[in-house]
Amino acid sequence: MTQQQALQEYLLRLADSGMILAQRLSELVGKAPALEEELASTNVALDLIGQARNWYEYTAELIDDGRDADNLVFLRDTHDYRNLLMVEQPNEDYAVTMARQFFFDVWHYFTLKSLVNASDERIANIAAKAVKEATYHLRRSSEWVKRMGDGTEESHRRIQDAFNLLWRFTGELVTPDDTDHAMFKAGIGPDPEQLKQDWFGMVGEVAAQATLTTGAEDAWMYMGGKRGEHTEHLGTSWP
Amino acid sequence: MYAQMVETGTKRLKTLEEMSPEEREFQEKVDAETKIEAKNWMPEGYRKTLVRQISQHAHSEIVGMLPEGNWVTRAPTLKRKLQLMAKIQDEAGHGLYLYSAMETLGADRDEEIQKLHDGKAKYSSIFNYPTLNWADMGAVGWLVDGAAIVNQVVLQRTSYGPYSRAMVRICKEESFHQRQGYQILLDLMREGTQDQKDMVQDAINRLWWPSLMMFGPHDDESPNSQQSMVWKIKRKSNDELRQMFIDQTIPQLEFLGCTVPDPDLKWNEESGHYDFGEINWKEFYDVLKGDGPCNQERISTRRKAIDEGAWVREAAVAYAAKQKQRAAA
Numbered sequence: 001m002t003q004q005q006a007l008q009e010y011l012l013r014l015a016d017s018g019m020i021l022a023q024r025l026s027e028l029v030g031k032a033p034a035l036e037e038e039l040a041s042t043n044v045a046l047d048l049i050g051q052a053r054n055w056y057e058y059t060a061e062l063i064d065d066g067r068d069a070d071n072l073v074f075l076r077d078t079h080d081y082r083n084l085l086m087v088e089q090p091n092e093d094y095a096v097t098m099a100r101q102f103f104f105d106v107w108h109y110f111t112l113k114s115l116v117n118a119s120d121e122r123i124a125n126i127a128a129k130a131v132k133e134a135t136y137h138l139r140r141s142s143e144w145v146k147r148m149g150d151g152t153e154e155s156h157r158r159i160q161d162a163f164n165l166l167w168r169f170t171g172e173l174v175t176p177d178d179t180d181h182a183m184f185k186a187g188i189g190p191d192p193e194q195l196k197q198d199w200f201g202m203v204g205e206v207a208a209q210a211t212l213t214t215g216a217e218d219a220w221m222y223m224g225g226k227r228g229e230h231t232e233h234l235g236t237s238w239p
Numbered sequence: 240m241y242a243q244m245v246e247t248g249t250k251r252l253k254t255l256e257e258m259s260p261e262e263r264e265f266q267e268k269v270d271a272e273t274k275i276e277a278k279n280w281m282p283e284g285y286r287k288t289l290v291r292q293i294s295q296h297a298h299s300e301i302v303g304m305l306p307e308g309n310w311v312t313r314a315p316t317l318k319r320k321l322q323l324m325a326k327i328q329d330e331a332g333h334g335l336y337l338y339s340a341m342e343t344l345g346a347d348r349d350e351e352i353q354k355l356h357d358g359k360a361k362y363s364s365i366f367n368y369p370t371l372n373w374a375d376m377g378a379v380g381w382l383v384d385g386a387a388i389v390n391q392v393v394l395q396r397t398s399y400g401p402y403s404r405a406m407v408r409i410c411k412e413e414s415f416h417q418r419q420g421y422q423i424l425l426d427l428m429r430e431g432t433q434d435q436k437d438m439v440q441d442a443i444n445r446l447w448w449p450s451l452m453m454f455g456p457h458d459d460e461s462p463n464s465q466q467s468m469v470w471k472i473k474r475k476s477n478d479e480l481r482q483m484f485i486d487q488t489i490p491q492l493e494f495l496g497c498t499v500p501d502p503d504l505k506w507n508e509e510s511g512h513y514d515f516g517e518i519n520w521k522e523f524y525d526v527l528k529g530d531g532p533c534n535q536e537r538i539s540t541r542r543k544a545i546d547e548g549a550w551v552r553e554a555a556v557a558y559a560a561k562q563k564q565r566a567a568a
Contacts, residue, residue, distance in 0.1 A: 026324060027312055029304060029324070029327050030301075030544070031540065031543070032548065033544065033545070033548020034552055035331055036335070038304075038328075039332060039335070042325075042327065045324060046328070049317060049320060050321065053317050053321075074316070093547070094547075094551045148558075151553070151554025151555065151556075152557045154553075155550055158550065
């Protein structure tokens, strides 16, 4: 894998992960549990699509085979998507929606925070804008995890179930592969070890405040999205 | 128009002489174009009419998100997806301002929403029609938002201050939506394949008459209009607004190179307006009372969202109470 290939792979992961999560959120339009949540959830989705567009445009320039951002978004097959498995999981109830968002947001926030200092100026610029949005996303999803965890008996049960359901997809967020290592070495991507520590630190802290338990770090993990091996859910959610 | 057939509870208009001193003072203020504010005295009928109209308007914004939500997951480009989501989000925002304006009159958002879910409150008949192809997203923006703007521009001068101010803000966003909708159709007509052009015509064929119905019944079939006009809640009659809409829309239709399914539509040199055929009023009343293509789906989707979200809202309340308790301890 050349440095250039690694960079394209890495950018597609960022782009596809945001895009597919936004797609899931767009399914909730008109169906959120409160009008205020309708606005907030759409805001997050709009931010993610805007960021994804920036990543896709850069990727398209690097690939340079005549495809543009729209082409990359809409005209690839599922096995060409590089998104994290977490984001393609179905909405289910609002606890699953929010747990998925929270696990992703923690990863996204720390990743972008590091990308702000990327040696690649284009990436640093996109990340600088995106990290502001991701900071808000993380604040919102953390607050909801706490409200649900430390809210009513029912909400506690639901969010704990959601944590248990989605835990097997968290490994992919913090387990580096060759691309992640290559990006770190090139001065672009985050230090994989640091990212893992930060992720577990933040998730543990919020879970404790929310009176929730998390799974084990060494639990069995379902991975493969980053190399194009997806769960059954991607093909049914995406045109 | 997002509010149709709003009941005023008035059978006959009172003359100034028949009014109590308070009523007279109120009416004189309205006549002098002074805005009525939440804390001012107002006749009970005025208050109730406004609650009915503003809640109907708000419900329409919220139910109106659903026909477009149907296509948001399938919007064909990043730009269109962003635009459509942002438009739907604006509608949620409009719902929120309108419910707030309504609450200044002492009504409660949750109670009014419950009435909607129980089938006791109306919303615009237009949202009970299905959106069947992508061109519908253009036609809804152009025709439905277009019809709403004609009505809402006039409502910026409505006599109740909070409603009027909400309208000013809403109108700015709606005109943006209308242009986006028209652009979708224009792009399809200019650059599209024959199938795509046919899709545009199909969308217009299905949505044209329901858009005209948005303005409500003929003036002589609209017993509540007169009182609403005297109170200056309404500023122009249903038929006047409908004519304004048709007059401004037909040139745009011709520019698209499309037609409307009305053999009687023609320019009348003498009146300076378009003549048009008779609306199918039976269909209008059927849809309004619940027998439209999507009435059941729309209400059950909204009811489900609120019912299934109850535990989320309860969690937020319980958490806030615990936090307050902890802060006090």
